Amino acid sequence: MLIVQKYGGSSLQSADHIKNVAKKVQHTVEQGHQVVVVVSAMGDNTDALLELAEKLATMPSARELDQLLSTGETQSSALMAMTLEHLGIPAKSFSGRQAGIITSYDYGKARIEQVDPKELRNALAVGITPVVAGFQGVTRSGDVATLGRGGSDLTAIAIANALGADRCEIYSDVAGVYTADPRIIPSASPLGMLSYDEMLELASQGAQVLQTQAVEFAKGQQVPIYARSTFSDEPGTVIAEGESIEKPPVTAVALNRHIAKLGLLGVPDAPGVAALIFGELAKHGINVELIIQAVSHNQLNDIAFTIEEQDVKRAEPIVKSCLQQLGGHSLVIDTHVAKVSAIGSGMLGRPGVAARVFKALANGNINIQMIGTSEIKISCIIDRSDAERALGLIHEEFNLGKSAEMIED
Amino acid sequence: MLIVQKYGGSSLQSADHIKNVAKKVQHTVEQGHQVVVVVSAMGDNTDALLELAEKLATMPSARELDQLLSTGETQSSALMAMTLEHLGIPAKSFSGRQAGIITSYDYGKARIEQVDPKELRNALAVGITPVVAGFQGVTRSGDVATLGRGGSDLTAIAIANALGADRCEIYSDVAGVYTADPRIIPSASPLGMLSYDEMLELASQGAQVLQTQAVEFAKGQQVPIYARSTFSDEPGTVIAEGESIEKPPVTAVALNRHIAKLGLLGVPDAPGVAALIFGELAKHGINVELIIQAVSHNQLNDIAFTIEEQDVKRAEPIVKSCLQQLGGHSLVIDTHVAKVSAIGSGMLGRPGVAARVFKALANGNINIQMIGTSEIKISCIIDRSDAERALGLIHEEFNLGKSAEMIED
Structure with missing residues (x-):
């Protein structure tokens, strides 16, 4: 070979x-x-x-x-x-x-x-x-x-x-x-x-x-x-x-503590607003992951998104300048968040997996701030102090741990 | 520029x-x-x-x-x-x-x-x-x-x-x-x-x-x-x-303490002997500097030469094998030697410079073991314990030191 x-x-x-x-x-x-x-x-x-x-x-x-x-x-x-x-x-x-x-x-x-x-x-x-x-x-x-x-x-x-x-x-x-x-x-x-x-x-x-x-x-x-x-x-x-023969819905869980949540409050609910903000960030090579847009209220809107924590310093002036151009109210930067994710190609076409993730966190009294999904992944933004506990709860929910016999072994 | x-x-x-x-x-x-x-x-x-x-x-x-x-x-x-x-x-x-x-x-x-x-x-x-x-x-x-x-x-x-x-x-x-x-x-x-x-x-x-x-x-x-x-x-x-206008006979002196003297005693006084020894050393990239051949005695001869001290380990087996081929008596390796040199293009065509070097060393009771010269250089192999003193004596002989006024300055 x-x-x-x-x-x-x-x-x-x-x-x-x-x-x-x-x-x-x-x-x-x-x-x-x-x-x-x-x-x-x-x-x-x-x-x-x-x-x-x-x-x-x-x-x-x-x-x-x-x-x-x-x-x-x-x-x-x-x-x-x-x-x-x-x-x-x-x-x-x-x-x-x-x-x-x-x-x-x-x-x-x-x-x-x-x-x-x-x-x-x-x-x-x-x-x-x-x-x-x-x-x-x-x-x-x-x-x-x-x-x-x-x-x-x-x-x-x-x-x-x-x-x-x-x-x-x-x-x-x-x-x-x-x-x-x-x-x-x-x-x-x-x-x-x-x-x-x-x-x-x-x-x-x-x-x-x-x-x-x-x-x-x-x-x-x-x-x-x-x-x-x-x-x-x-x-x-x-x-x-x-070939995934009878794969479990979730294969592994992952944690990223190095993210930050940015919120732009009170920006106009008009076409081109998201394009401006995320276009400017992309131009500076800043990767945006989860994005949430609140339901419009009095023609004003809130937009929140996550970026890598190390990019916050560079992102701040860019976002501030966007906020000014748009006449928005304020900018909130939260670096006390973390992202837990459940990953598995077995969740393809199998409903109810996301619900099990949310339930596991709810049972642990952990509040979900943002949710992102792909076909084989569910991510939740939560408070950073809950991060390890949340990871353990999801890991347990899908029985990913070593079985008792394996540990005995 | x-x-x-x-x-x-x-x-x-x-x-x-x-x-x-x-x-x-x-x-x-x-x-x-x-x-x-x-x-x-x-x-x-x-x-x-x-x-x-x-x-x-x-x-x-x-x-x-x-x-x-x-x-x-x-x-x-x-x-x-x-x-x-x-x-x-x-x-x-x-x-x-x-x-x-x-x-x-x-x-x-x-x-x-x-x-x-x-x-x-x-x-x-x-x-x-x-x-x-x-x-x-x-x-x-x-x-x-x-x-x-x-x-x-x-x-x-x-x-x-x-x-x-x-x-x-x-x-x-x-x-x-x-x-x-x-x-x-x-x-x-x-x-x-x-x-x-x-x-x-x-x-x-x-x-x-x-x-x-x-x-x-x-x-x-x-x-x-x-x-x-x-x-x-x-x-x-x-x-x-x-252009050297009125150059002094000696411009500078130098000292090399990292040399060794090798002596092959009782080798035949026949053509090809030196060629064998120094050919073998050259083949192995070992640089030989001063060479002295004693006056022949009963068709036997002694050959001594200097090399860099760091080459001794590699040279020893080569020289021993030569000695065996030649049926010589013995090999002497002396690493307690040093080389002092007086250098100056002003000594070109000016006789008596070498004599002044030898006299300076003799006055200091320093024995000269080997001598080597080029057109603008005189080198002497001496005991390593005399090295610094010999350098000082030659330096002084040719008035190379700062003048009293310069030192006062």
Whole structure:
């Protein structure tokens, strides 16, 4: 088999960690497989570089930040290649450029536009294990661009696709995807299998296991992803376009505490109002998720929506200026909210799932402020102080926890 | 003027150091000059990476070491570019590859084969200050190669030459070239002017101010070098093909404590013996400097020579095998030696300079074990415990110290 294995920063945080990962790669190679390794930067290397940059410039140029941050992954790839060679496995490091990864010009959050895997193929053909620096590529003008946090997942999946690999294994410090974050819900159980769409909803709802763009890419190219732990031999979770035979209505729950709710009160109930507000936010790259418009009252209206908490600073002046243009009454910003979501492709065409979510929260005396749904997801905005409890109630409602026997085991 | 400014690692060891250097560049730009900045890695960054590599592999591959170590200079260049931009100076970082530096395939000690300064010229043309990562380039197959320790000097001078710069300024933590190492000889005085040949002899005799290859390169292309301190406004030393009007016989003295003396005793006095020994050493890249052959005695001979102390481990088995082939008596390895040298183009055609060196050492009761000379240099191998004292005696013999008035000043 041709296998792409990606190892995250927590799996590479010290010399001993690197040696451990190299032995895992050696083991796979010695089983007769061809392996392409993709690595992140060591531990908190990226944060240390960011901190240094912030000491030097209040607004560091995005191009220079990418040139700087990309060095972390380049270091990891060289260190991993020399460790493999030390173990007797011929290996060679590749920067994103050397691996043929061409990206868009959006420094800091570039998209992979093309992968030319010629050099990787040449290495594999002569028995060399390529070790690719994740998270990076080059623009068509030869400047280094990074793919955004978690972008090494995308590197791995894009390479797996370009090489026609049999599978892409994503190693991190968690043993796959769980029915809920195990740090919050101790009874959360690992999922053996997920569809791309379920994984996409989970990733976008705040589950940190896999990068959203990476899952989208894998879905498009139908690359099966194996999400596993570096530190155990558990099978982990397979993400693929599997047939859902008798799926439960909800597969997993997710929590995002890093959102904010914005409310524009007393704006005119006229055409073009929403277009103005959300057009301006989109123009500045601010992602809006749930939107609620109250029922019109005296030709005035209230509009509320959620954004990522980190975008509040940038969004505030934009929304204020809209409010002024529209002659609205006031702006309310609430950062004490959280979003809980229930996800499952089994809810397709099965009515009553949303009602069970709402009932579970009501029984816990938790007030729902906003509701958003997709075909396979139900999200509720609630008070942040209720967040963990709400997650547990929904997890329990759909019996996602380990069964008593499993825990005994 | 078009000026290339190179800043060494000790000038860039912290955020504050980087800011200080950025201000110096800003000052030069604001005087109306065009500047190309060349930077080394921050402080002891390179040593930290080497240490990590040694934990992972006993003999790290040279290609991977270069891929790893080059990241230090890439980081510096990005950090410097963003700091300049923060000061309002448009700037852009360039890796060796982006600066068009093509090297030989000798990883770890590559030579610059070609510089294509097109991208640097494009940047300068639109008022952007390029910041080039020193010490690195790429081979014709696109692999990163480093130029060896101190290689950033070479980067700066090669770029100055390719751009037809008016001068190349090399900034470090010393204010130019001195008549002797001021840490050993406190009365050592800075030299205002040196010829390329004098600088070459000084550099190869252990003076750490400028990299030998860089000086060779500058000599070939006649680029004037200004060696200065980052931390003072002293004029420093100019290295150029100046006319030597009434030069003193000795310009400066140098000391190298990192050498070893090897002696092969009782080898046959026959043709081909020296060729065998020094041919084998050369084949393994070990540089031999002084060679002494004793007067033949009973058709047997003794051969002694010096090498860098760091090469002893590699040289020992090679020399032992030669000794065995030749049926010689024994091998003596002496690492308690040092080399003092007096350098000056003023000694050309002026007899008696060597005699003054020998007399100065004799007066100090210092035994000379070996002697080596070039047209502008006299070197003596002596006991290492006499090294500093010998340097002082020669320095004094030729009145190189600051005059009493100067010290009073």
